[in-house]
Amino acid sequence: MKHLFSFSSCQSRKCALFPAKKIQWICSALLALLVVVSCKDDETEQPKVNPYIPADPTEVVLNATITTAENRNLMTGLHWTDNDSIGLFVKLNGDYISGGYLLKAGTLSNEGKTGIFTGSVHWEKKSLQHNFYAYYPKTTEVNDAARVPVSLPAVQNQNGITDTYRDAYNVLVAYSKVVTAPKDITKPELNKPVEMDFISAYSALEFRFASYKETGLTISKITIHSDNRDFTVQNGFLDLTKGDFETDYAKIYGGIRSDSVVLNIANPTEVPVSTRKTVILGNDGSKPADPKLVFPAYFLVLPNINVPMKDESKLDERWTVTLETNKGPFTRVFTRREMSPGQKYVIEYVVLTTDDGSGAVNPGDDDPGAPWAGAIVQPEEIDNANKTIAIYEPGQLAWVAKMVNEKSYTELNSLGVDSFFREYTVVLEQNINLGAHEWTPIGNASTYKDCFQGTLDGKGYFISNLTIKSAHDVGNYAYVGLFGYCGAKAIKNVNVKNANIGPINMADFGMSYVGGIAAYAPGYHATVFSKCSFEGSITSSTGIHTYPTGGIVGKAESGSITECVSSAKINGTSATKYSALADMGGIAGSIAGCRIKACRFDGELKGTGNWNAGGIVGYASGGSVIACKNEGSIFSDGAQAQLGGIVGDCRCDIVACYNTGAISAPGAASAYDSKGVGGIVGTQYTGSKVLDAKGNLLKACYSTGKITVARGYNSYAGNIIGQYNSFVSSLGVVCNEVINNYYLQSTMTGDTPPDSQPGRVTKFSSTAWPSSSMVGWGIGDGSGDNKYWNKDFPLSPGMIFPTLYWEYIE
Known part of the structure; x- marks a missing residue:
């Protein structure tokens, strides 16, 4: 929240607020402060207050108005109240004057948005440079500019959709630019105005809730938990004497900190209904919340740019948001936002209270099912007429693996399969709990004939507790995943959660493949993966050979992943x-001719040694990646990491992809250093001059993620690439085309993007913003x-960036 304060002085008689032993007064003139707080607000007419006439010439008058600023829209409900006061310190030629000035509220407008403050302050010496430092609210006497108390409660309160940010929580601080006192401080007409920008010491999170296609949902309590940083502070303090205060404003020191913040909502109203799963139609984060569209919830939190991470090796943090509602608890994990002091961040959360019928998710069915005891059981429902096999328990899914891995032609044929x-479809009819038993992947041969070649339809059910601790090798190869060597026609609507793959040592194998759903999908079968999900950990190590x-999917040579x-x-x-x-990807470690579309990664990639690592694909020797997004963090310390x-x-x-995740390549420089690190692509290699006249295309992508690179002898880094x-083919065609890509200002820590010609790689700005044309x-x-x-394409820069078509499916 930003306020413009304008100061001017008037002639006055002597005031002795500063200790006489420390300060020798050159003049007894007082500075009378006429403060006009003004912020642009095109929609709201500024409230007016009648001019205040001081009864005593020693009195300092401050006319203050609180309004909403364009870029500091922290508060929608902050009001001055009776007996509010502003604390003020003065710095003279670099030295702080001991003792604080108090500007106390006098008369107030009916709305509480304007007020008149009175107090005493004066120039210290004529012709010398002064700085003014202020903070609000001044609830206690503070005489030390190095210890201005602040306190942010771990439990906050909101009354329905009103009572947004409480005054006591919102600490505003300000400093002036250097001001030189007039040569004659007895003549107020010689004084120049002093301008101050007020900003909140905290950041604000505004969640906007809606219920997906179901009425009657009310929220009574919201908890946000960070897995790697703190949200609140008790008994901390601001140090206005720090040199970085004039750039960072409000760095909070000391205090007892917490990684969780709770918001209790008294008298909650019904949450509006959304017809889309991930967006609330008509809602615009740059404008105040519309209670007809959303239920807004407001938190004040610590600005995380000034709060260190607890575990730097994790690179990033996740926010777990838990709702207590009249229809039970709901939880969702968000990637953290980069929060600066005084800024508000709007996050939409559409609550899925029931299964929407798409088959991709089944949020209402949390029962994982009975844990597997280890027995293998033949399915009872084998429908040869419709070529379907129904799976109701873990042992029946293990039977499918056994039939494939042992090449049980006779047994299958005896069943008519x-x-x-x-040509058969294996269908999950309920959640499958593998009970942390060691799982043998479906398909452990290394030939295109001896593998699962049907379809698995998970119908949106979960396979939980998938556990693999050994390589299950075949000769010199290893295939690790729910499926190993996979020749399926299709794998769809399969959701694996709470998986634990590894640690597995692959050093003894010539080639190895690891994938959450499938380890290896050879080009001969062109498997189609659609509407699948994986949540869990994968840990493994390799020798001198590569592995995806x-x-x-570990490696997909053809087919598609959508x-x-x-x-x-x-x-x-x-x-x-x-x-x-080695190759590591959030969706696929490696692809050859596979087409990937409309996929999302929000996990973590952490590689020790040399890795090709990407939020969607680690290494791509062909195929395409279209309309995908990465929110996950990526790390490798190898000198040759891409x-x-x-x-x-x-x-x-x-084409049409974006990245918001953090990317880090801290590897030390060496004689073999050849890193390539970019917001979209690490290294973009050329296509074949003979076989591919157009090379490769990088078009309409953007990145807002933070990039950290340790530069070496032959390393490259860029915001996009x-x-x-690039090259020109024998046909005269420029290959490896880069068209209409954007990045956020200051995302790089040490380099500018290569090939940043207009229309190729452009920094987001008010004059450089993508258009749907x-x-x-x-x-x-x-x-x-x-x-x-x-279609809700943002027309100008703001807190909202373009999103993909599938993020707003009706």
């Missing part, structure tokens, strides 16, 4: 050297070329 389940690891979500936490150790890098928010090592097309290679930025439903962005 085709070998390797060709992915949240959904509408899949990965929350995998992948931790890999690679001993590869020089040009042989890290990208979407693809690490790229030889494929990337780390290392970029630009190539690659078209609005549509994803069915047509270049129409991948949602």
Whole structure:
């Protein structure tokens, strides 16, 4: 919240607020403060207050008005109240004057948004430089500018949709630029105005809730928990004497801190209904909340840019939001926002109270089912006429694995089932709890014939507690995942959660593949993965050979992966050297001709050693990545790491994708250093001059994630592309085209993007903002070329960036 304070002085008689032993007064003139707080608000007419005439010439008058500012929209309900006061300190030529001035509230307007404050303050010496430092509210006497008390409660309160930010919680601080006292301080007409910008010491989170297609939901309590940082502070303090105060404003020191904050809502009203699962139509985060569309909830929290992470190795933090409602508890995990002092961040949360019928999720069915005792059981419902096999318990799914891995042609044929389940669909009819028993992947051979070749339809049910601790190798190969060597026609609507794969040492194998849903999908079968999800951990290590690891698929040589979500936490150790890098991706470790579309990653990738790592794909030697987003963090300390928010090592097309995750490559420089680190692509390699005249395309993407790189002998880093290679083919066509990509200002820590010609890689700004008429930025439903962005396309910069069509499906 920003206020513009204008000061002027008037002639006065002597005032002795400062200790006489320390200060020798040159003049007894007092500074009379006429303060006009003004902020742009085009929608609201400014309240008026009648001019105040001081009865005593020693009296300082401050006319204060609180309004809403464009970029500091912290509070919607802050009012001055009776006996409010503002604390003021003065710094003279770099030294603080001991003792604080008090400006106390006098008359107030009916609305409480304007007030007249009175107190005493004066110039210290004529012709010398002064600074003024102020804070609000001044509830106690503070005489030390180095210890201005602040306290942010871990339990906050809100009364329905009103009673937003309480005055006592919201600490405002301000400093003036250097002001030189007039040569004659007895002549007020010589004084120049003093301007001060007031800003909140805290950040604000505003959650806007709606219920997906169901009425009657009310929220009584909201808890936010951070897994890596603190939200609140008790008995902390501001130090106005710190040199960084004039740039950071409000860094809070000391105090007892908490990683959780609770909001109790008294008299909650019914949450409005949304017809979409992830967005509230008509809601605009840059405007005040509309109670007809959303139920707003307001938190004041610590600005996390000034709060260190508890575990720096985690790179990032996650916020777990838990709701207590009249229809039971609901929980959702968000990627943290970068919060600065005085700024508000709007987050939409559509509560899915029932299954929406899409089959992709089943949020209302939390019963994991009876844990597997280890027995293998033949399914009872085998429908040969419709070629379906119903799975009701874990042992029946293990039977499918046994039939494939043991090549049980005779047993399957005796049941009338085709070998390797060709043309059959295996259907989950309820949640499957594998009970942390060691799972043998479905398909452990290494030939295209001896693998599962049917369809698995999970119908949105969960497979929980998938546990794999050994490689289940076949000869010199290892395949690790729910499926191993996978030749399925399709795997759809399969949700794996609470998985624990590894730690597994792959050093003894020539090649190994690890994937949450499938380890390896060979090109011969062109498997289609759709509407699958994976949540859990994957931990493994390799020797000198490469191996791909992915949240959904380890390596996909063809086929497609669409509408899949990965929350995998992948931790890999690679001993590869020089040009042989292991591959790690949030969706797929490696792809060749596979097409990936409308997928999301929000987990963690952490590689020790050399890795090709990307939020969607680690290494792509062909295929495409379209309309995907990455919210997860990416890390590798290898000297040759290739890290990208979407693809690490790229030889494929990337269209309409965006990254908000943090990327870190802290590896020390070496003689073999050749890192490529970028917000979208780590290294973009050339296509074939003979086979592919157009090379690869990077179009209509953006990145807002933080990038940290330790630069070495031959390293490259950029906001969009780390290392970029281009060429002109024999046909005269410029290959590896980069078109209409954007990045957020100051996302890089040490470099500017390569090839930043206009129209290729551009910094977001008020004059550089994508338009839906630009190539690659078209609005549509994803069915047509270049129409991948949602129809609620933001028209100008603000707190909201463009989002993809599938994020707002009705």
